Amino acid sequence: MSIRVENLTKTYKKQNAIDHISFDIKSGEIVGFLGPNGAGKTTTMKILTCYLPPSAGKAYVNGLDVEENSIEVRRQIGYLPEHNPLYTDMYVKEYLQFVGSVYKIKNKHSRVKEMISLTGLEREQNKQIGQLSKGYRQRVGLAQAMIHDPSVLILDEPTSGLDPNQIAEIRHLIMNIGREKTVLLSTHIMQEVEAMCSRVMIINRGEIVANGQTGELKHLFSVGNTLLATFNKTISGEFLASLEELGEVKSITGTTYSINSSKEEDQLKSEVFNFAVKHQLIITEMKMAEHSLEEIFKNVTKSNA
């Protein structure tokens, strides 16, 4: 286990920021930590990186207790904090060399060069960090987190505030790195998790409300099957009433309806078909709606609110 968290609790002034959460992360996994603002993502990460001590419970990184072996844990973790704080008056190269010397890495100069080319900072390496655009700063942040070749990477909202191109680049970078490292990243963008992560944990109000493989989770938190059907004309009156017997009906556009039901996919399809035949309607289009993680996220975080 790369990361193991047992009954972790953090209390700020009598309020539980995280409340007895437990999870394991195997090495080599890219795990997305999802949750609305203030759910406890950052707090959990701060405990794992030894910035804050837990109020109760245990957290281990590569089998080392974050409280007892703090220095050793910090050596094995690469951390990109929220908002990516950097020394804006330092130069990119100078900063990476400083971080390298803090980690006491041996081949500092070659390692800095390697990180610069890995993160695509060649053209910016002699600039002051304060002059860089946000996307490039994020790369500097990632470079400093990986310079000592840590086995575990903890990234707190690595793509927040970037434009779509930069987001794509940073994601690509993280996925590349993630092939041989354990990555725990937090975000509140669903597509990000679907695109990058092998596993998702959804946290809400300090509790883990969902934890599973990205694909699995859709089934696990199934919100029923939704069928999108387009008819040749608008349905009204008693027709609509009999359609509503099949499930929850929502009118999407003039002639398109979504029917949500807990029934099996095939059954729902044939029932809607029979309904159309019975009332002499023509179905021009019929398809199942894909439940995105976004909906699952909305569901699990709302029901607890």
Added chain:
Amino acid sequence: MLSILQKEIRSFLSSLIAIIVIVVFLVANGLFIWVFKETNLLDQGYANIDPLFELAPIIFIFLISAITMRSFSEEKRNGTFETLTTKPVTDMSIILGKYFAGLIIVIFSILPTLLYYYTVHTLAFPKGNVDTGALWGSYLGLVMLSAGYVSIGLFASVITDNQIVSFIVSMFLCFFFYSVFEYLSSFDFLKNSEFYIEWLGINHHYRNISRGIVDTRDIVYFISLIVFFIWLTKIIFNSRKW
């Protein structure tokens, strides 16, 4: 610790703080010692540089506060405090790295004044007739006093993320330790404990050492002062964990 010390000194130099402090210190002292009528050495006729040692503690109250005010305040404000404290370094090595970086800058500002010593040494009649013992004592005293100020400044910096607040608190504390105890001791109602109150202040010990008498008690006082403030700094440093 060394990597942090190095980084701090680089940032002092690149932000010009170090240069400004050294220049201001030397210009101010230069004016008082060689130019201004009331205090200049040439008219005074004694072969010593006492005005320097009278003046430096006052100037340093401002300058050292200016050097140390950003040490932790800036890191806290920018959030780099979090990046730094999640690196595999102990809290103490961060604090000491910053402490010695500040102290080194201060010592560099004192060094050029050795030229004053050389001047006085040459001008003295007969040549070289200078109370060298008292002079080295004074330098030692000044370094000890600066070391104390830097620890006070560091503490003032760790308590806030606002550099101005840190600057003002640091000036106040330096001034307080430098001379307030001495003023207090002259109050009538404190007559009985006069000596002990004066003993708490920096000036009492600074003057002792300046005379060229290096008493271990004075050295111990300065070391205790430094250790005390670094210890307080360490406690506040960890306040996020409370």
